[in-house]
Amino acid sequence: MRQNIEKIKREAEERIDKAQNEKDLKELQIKFLGRRQGEITQILRNMKNLPFEDRPIIGKLINELKEEIEKKLREKRNEIIKEEGKEGEESIDITLPGKRIPLGRLHPITQTIEEIKRIFIGLGFQIVRGPELETEYYNFEALNMPRYHPARDEQDSFYINDTHLLRTQTSPVQIRVMEKKGPPIRIIAPGKCYRRDAIDASHFPMFHQVEGLAVDENVTFSDLKGSLAYFVHQMFGKDTRLRFRPSFFPFTEPSAEVDISCIMCKGKGCRVCSGKGWLEILGAGMVDPEVFKNVNYDTEKYQGFAFGMGVERICMLKYGIDDIRLLFQNDLRFLKQF
Numbered sequence: 001m002r003q004n005i006e007k008i009k010r011e012a013e014e015r016i017d018k019a020q021n022e023k024d025l026k027e028l029q030i031k032f033l034g035r036r037q038g039e040i041t042q043i044l045r046n047m048k049n050l051p052f053e054d055r056p057i058i059g060k061l062i063n064e065l066k067e068e069i070e071k072k073l074r075e076k077r078n079e080i081i082k083e084e085g086k087e088g089e090e091s092i093d094i095t096l097p098g099k100r101i102p103l104g105r106l107h108p109i110t111q112t113i114e115e116i117k118r119i120f121i122g123l124g125f126q127i128v129r130g131p132e133l134e135t136e137y138y139n140f141e142a143l144n145m146p147r148y149h150p151a152r153d154e155q156d157s158f159y160i161n162d163t164h165l166l167r168t169q170t171s172p173v174q175i176r177v178m179e180k181k182g183p184p185i186r187i188i189a190p191g192k193c194y195r196r197d198a199i200d201a202s203h204f205p206m207f208h209q210v211e212g213l214a215v216d217e218n219v220t221f222s223d224l225k226g227s228l229a230y231f232v233h234q235m236f237g238k239d240t241r242l243r244f245r246p247s248f249f250p251f252t253e254p255s256a257e258v259d260i261s262c263i264m265c266k267g268k269g270c271r272v273c274s275g276k277g278w279l280e281i282l283g284a285g286m287v288d289p290e291v292f293k294n295v296n297y298d299t300e301k302y303q304g305f306a307f308g309m310g311v312e313r314i315c316m317l318k319y320g321i322d323d324i325r326l327l328f329q330n331d332l333r334f335l336k337q338f
């Protein structure tokens with residue numbers, strides 16, 4: 001029995017010495033001191049086989065052994081904790097630079113749309129959206145472009161089937177809004193449009209427009225001019241001048257193309273404005289009564305103005321981008337600049 005106790009003592013000392021971590025110590029604690037299968041428990045169970053007079057002596061030895069193992073485990077545990085703490089300190093090098101978290105940013109097109117929205121919301125306009133897949137009716141007919149209207153040929157479209165196409169403009173949203181509610185209306189409709197254009201520095205088959213529409217009693221061409229002047233001054237600065245040139249659109253009468261003084265050369269003439277000093281930025285006009293008839297508005301009582309602008313064009317002018325293709329190549333070196 002004594003030999004057995006000595007043997008356990010040696011083994012325990014040896015193994016506790018070799019323990020590497022908390023987990024090793026836990027296992028040793030269970031192995032030697034465990035209540036059910038621990039070595040000491042098993043010796044205690046054998047006590048009943050000893051002669052009666054030996055029991056107190058052996059019992060004392062076993063208690064001492066138990067205390068010794070507990071002490072050893074405690075010491076080793078403290079040692080390990082100390083050691084780990086030291087290593088922890090050494091593994092943190094506070095002179096290393098911090099990790100940089102990559103920040104995303106908004107695409108310049110999105111930024112431009114947000115800016116346009118902000119300006120028109122300030123004028124009391126609401127933001128609406130319409131479907132990109134349109135019917136011929138909304139994309140053409142309701143906008144005063146009947147089947148054989150020349151403007152329909154001009155717009156080489158992406159047809160999905162005989163009656164549906166990818167919208168060539170955001171103007172169909174005007175019709176969808178007016179069908180649902182009566183005047184007064186003040187909306188802008190940003191979104192994607194599609195035309196079968198060959199890709200070059202200023203054309204892309206997918207592009208963005210913002211459509212605007214205001215309908216009420218006593219709306220005049222002056223209201224249109226005032227709203228667009230406010231927009232241009234907010235977008236390009238107070239010194240930017242505007243010019244309205246007579247033009248033609250099937251769904252407005254009268255119609256105008258709106259130019260701004262070149263923001264690069266301030267009107268002197270440069271490469272961007274082809275030496276003219278002016279840049280065309282949008283089309284606008286008073287809503288043609290024929291369009292109002294299609295949505296059952298009283299053409300005697302109500303007037304309206306509408307405008308449409310190309311977001312890519314405005315974005316390129318605002319940020320000095322000279323090729324539309326840059327906007328859609330997803331080159332981070334380009335996109336990081338905005």
Ligand SMILES: [Zn+2]
Binds near residue numbers: 265268269272273275
């Ligand atoms: Zn210029």
